[in-house]
Amino acid sequence: xxxxxxxxxxxxxxxxxxxxxxxxxxxxxxxxxxxxxxxxxxxxxxxxxxxxxxxxxxxxxxxxxxxxxxxxxxxxxxxxxxxxxxxxxxxxxxxxxxxxxxxxxxxxxxxx
Amino acid sequence: xxxxxxxxxxxxxxxxxxxxxxxxxxxxxxxxxxxxxxxxxxxxxxxxxxxxxxxxxxxxxxxxxxxxxxxxxxxxxxxxxxxxxxxxxxxxxxxxxxxxxxxxxxxxxxxxxx
Numbered sequence: 602x603x604x605x606x607x608x609x610x611x612x613x614x615x616x617x618x619x620x621x622x623x624x625x626x627x628x629x630x631x632x633x634x635x636x637x638x639x640x641x642x643x644x645x646x647x648x649x650x651x652x653x654x655x656x657x658x659x660x661x662x663x664x665x666x667x668x669x670x671x672x673x674x675x676x677x678x679x680x681x682x683x684x685x686x687x688x689x690x691x692x693x694x695x696x697x698x699x700x701x702x703x704x705x706x707x708x709x710x711x712x713x
Numbered sequence: 714x715x716x717x718x719x720x721x722x723x724x725x726x727x728x729x730x731x732x733x734x735x736x737x738x739x740x741x742x743x744x745x746x747x748x749x750x751x752x753x754x755x756x757x758x759x760x761x762x763x764x765x766x767x768x769x770x771x772x773x774x775x776x777x778x779x780x781x782x783x784x785x786x787x788x789x790x791x792x793x794x795x796x797x798x799x800x801x802x803x804x805x806x807x808x809x810x811x812x813x814x815x816x817x818x819x820x821x822x823x824x825x826x827x
Binding site: 603605633643644645650689691696701702703704706 | 753754755756757758761768769803811813814815816817818819820821
């Protein structure tokens with residue numbers, strides 16, 4: 602079983618729509634959750650981190666965490682073509698053991 | 714571009730060669746990381762250094778040998794690699810190595826093992 606699972610996509614949304622990206626994780630004791638964006642040929646960059654249940658908003662981005670269901674999602678409002686990238690979900694399973702896992706990523710295309 | 718640089722950007726080596734990847738961070742961070750990114754596979758954490766001390770190697774094969782001479786520099790020494798080691802090797806740094814938050818990645822070294 603993979604530690605972190607994401608739908609690889611591709612996910613296509615029209616410009617201005619809401620893009621919804623989902624991620625599930627295997628271990629209930631996982632502590633911290635991150636969303637990274639990776640443009641083609643570039644390195645990942647952190648978009649958001651979330652540590653407690655509920656929603657966390659930052660500009661057009663909202664991260665949602667539900668520990669009971671073991672999923673974390675990222676909503677992108679008013680999607681722009683510049684949001685087209687691969688979005689990586691990452692999870693800290695055990696900080697003391699440096700168990701930090703990434704998903705394979707979801708490819709998002711925003712259509713003008 | 715972030716304050717993390719990596720050299721070389723591309724490397725082709727034979728299975729019997731010895732080479733080194735270099736990473737330098739200009740952000741004043743105390744933790745540095747090596748990751749491996751292969752096609753269709755998740756980004757894999759290889760090594761973590763916090764305050765120049767290796768914290769975890771995550772069961773990486775011994776043909777990969779990290780070195781962190783100071784908080785700004787990180788090396789990955791390669792020897793007798795296998796073709797399946799061909800991948801993008803990413804270096805990252807963060808203010809501290811205790812939370813994994815706010816990691817800044819370098820551009821990566823694209824390694825091809827023949």
